[in-house]
Amino acid sequence: MALKVYVDRxxxxxRAVLIFCKxxxxxxxxxxxxxxxxxxVAPEYKAINPMCQVPTVVVDGKFKLFESxxxxxxxxxxxPGVASHWYPSDPFQRSKxxxxxxxxxxxxxxxxxxxxxxxxxxxxHGLPLKHPxxxxxxxxxxxxSLSKLEDFWLKDGQFLVVSSQPSIADIRLVCExxxxxxxxxxxxxxxxxxxxxxxxxxxxxxxxxAPHFDEVHGILFKVQKRLRKRMATEPVNxxxxxxxx
Amino acid sequence: MALKVYVDRxxxxxRAVLIFCKxxxxxxxxxxxxxxxxxxVAPEYKAINPMCQVPTVVVDGKFKLFESxxxxxxxxxxxPGVASHWYPSDPFQRSKxxxxxxxxxxxxxxxxxxxxxxxxxxxxHGLPLKHPxxxxxxxxxxxxSLSKLEDFWLKDGQFLVVSSQPSIADIRLVCExxxxxxxxxxxxxxxxxxxxxxxxxxxxxxxxxAPHFDEVHGILFKVQKRLRKRMATEPVNxxxxxxxx
Numbered sequence: 001m002a003l004k005v006y007v008d009r010x011x012x013x014x015r016a017v018l019i020f021c022k023x024x025x026x027x028x029x030x031x032x033x034x035x036x037x038x039x040x041v042a043p044e045y046k047a048i049n050p051m052c053q054v055p056t057v058v059v060d061g062k063f064k065l066f067e068s069x070x071x072x073x074x075x076x077x078x079x080p081g082v083a084s085h086w087y088p089s090d091p092f093q094r095s096k097x098x099x100x101x102x103x104x105x106x107x108x109x110x111x112x113x114x115x116x117x118x119x120x121x122x123x124x125h126g127l128p129l130k131h132p133x134x135x136x137x138x139x140x141x142x143x144x145s146l147s148k149l150e151d152f153w154l155k156d157g158q159f160l161v162v163s164s165q166p167s168i169a170d171i172r173l174v175c176e177x178x179x180x181x182x183x184x185x186x187x188x189x190x191x192x193x194x195x196x197x198x199x200x201x202x203x204x205x206x207x208x209x210a211p212h213f214d215e216v217h218g219i220l221f222k223v224q225k226r227l228r229k230r231m232a233t234e235p236v237n238x239x240x241x242x243x244x245x
Numbered sequence: 246m247a248l249k250v251y252v253d254r255x256x257x258x259x260r261a262v263l264i265f266c267k268x269x270x271x272x273x274x275x276x277x278x279x280x281x282x283x284x285x286v287a288p289e290y291k292a293i294n295p296m297c298q299v300p301t302v303v304v305d306g307k308f309k310l311f312e313s314x315x316x317x318x319x320x321x322x323x324x325p326g327v328a329s330h331w332y333p334s335d336p337f338q339r340s341k342x343x344x345x346x347x348x349x350x351x352x353x354x355x356x357x358x359x360x361x362x363x364x365x366x367x368x369x370h371g372l373p374l375k376h377p378x379x380x381x382x383x384x385x386x387x388x389x390s391l392s393k394l395e396d397f398w399l400k401d402g403q404f405l406v407v408s409s410q411p412s413i414a415d416i417r418l419v420c421e422x423x424x425x426x427x428x429x430x431x432x433x434x435x436x437x438x439x440x441x442x443x444x445x446x447x448x449x450x451x452x453x454x455a456p457h458f459d460e461v462h463g464i465l466f467k468v469q470k471r472l473r474k475r476m477a478t479e480p481v482n483x484x485x486x487x488x489x490x
Contacts, residue, residue, distance in 0.1 A: 065344055066348075073340070098319075103296065105350035106354070152296075
């Protein structure tokens, strides 16, 4: 089966799909859709994914699929040799994986990336920010989401569903949280450090998917270094931005 | 298998699960979690669903599951006799169902209900509104979502994935759009009428799930009647609300 994976490694769901493929020895071709160069809205990519988002996979040149959760589930089912803990066939465990992935859509997904975009990436790129309230609301939702991870989803074990082994949900949600690495060290620590189980779970997922986790996140850490260096010399005055809006 | 379904029929995902169970002759007990009376945040419900949302199902008094998409998939797999078109075993069709359900989370789900809440329900209930921009943004997202339904998801057939028969995705997405019935007739027509295929698809899904679709939506139409009667005599002055915020 020929698998083409259209991604931008600066996108959290793209990273999740890449790490998963690498960990499971899936043979694929990685094709960069450079969002910073607006390649995701180019007509040739629109023909592959009319939603203009990454990732997308194309199987045998014919079957096109987008949405990272759907892609991860598809690969688990279509490619032989994927260990069962990634997407267990037990109906209760499988349902829990669907449940946590669905929960993720309206919680972490609506908060971590939105916060990073509206406080760090957009102002740094000179792009228009949404109303400052969006950043405030997304931080509130992020804190509520982290609390639910700490007190509910991670209460029974090391990982989200299959207590001692990672599933596709662990990779996907941890990749989302990793976007917070682009915040200043102070903000990152302030937001994330109170959640001990979450911090440990990120580390456990990283170890369980080594060395691919760090390799795929390489570009994120490169951008982090550049951003934090700039933050040290020319800090973003968020109040100043507010008055502009 | 004893199935308890915790719902409030004013909630779109609750209605989707109820209609699906009724159409498929699933034996279940419906338990009202009255959101208007804050029963969803009561300790006894929190013990069932710590996210304080409806719907939730409890199977044989033990297995608790929330998130409507996960619930619909679980019922398709765990209950014998559910026709295959609802959640086909064909890997491509099944993946497309996951894809459209995932897409729904960040598009229709983030727009239709949010718009109705911020323009109709919250002011009518004297509850605090989010910033007026939230309503404006949600209408923009709703229009984009309806366009994608019209031009992409419904381009090949009568229904979303299995072209001639409904799947769980049709029930779920149509139930979300049905919340727009609470808008004024003028706003409803203005927003929805340009999308001919969408309007036809709502009607086709309604017919395919008759008489349960109308029965489960009964409370929505009752509230619509009351709201529209009030709108005629005391229209909501949204600009006035804006100045308060």
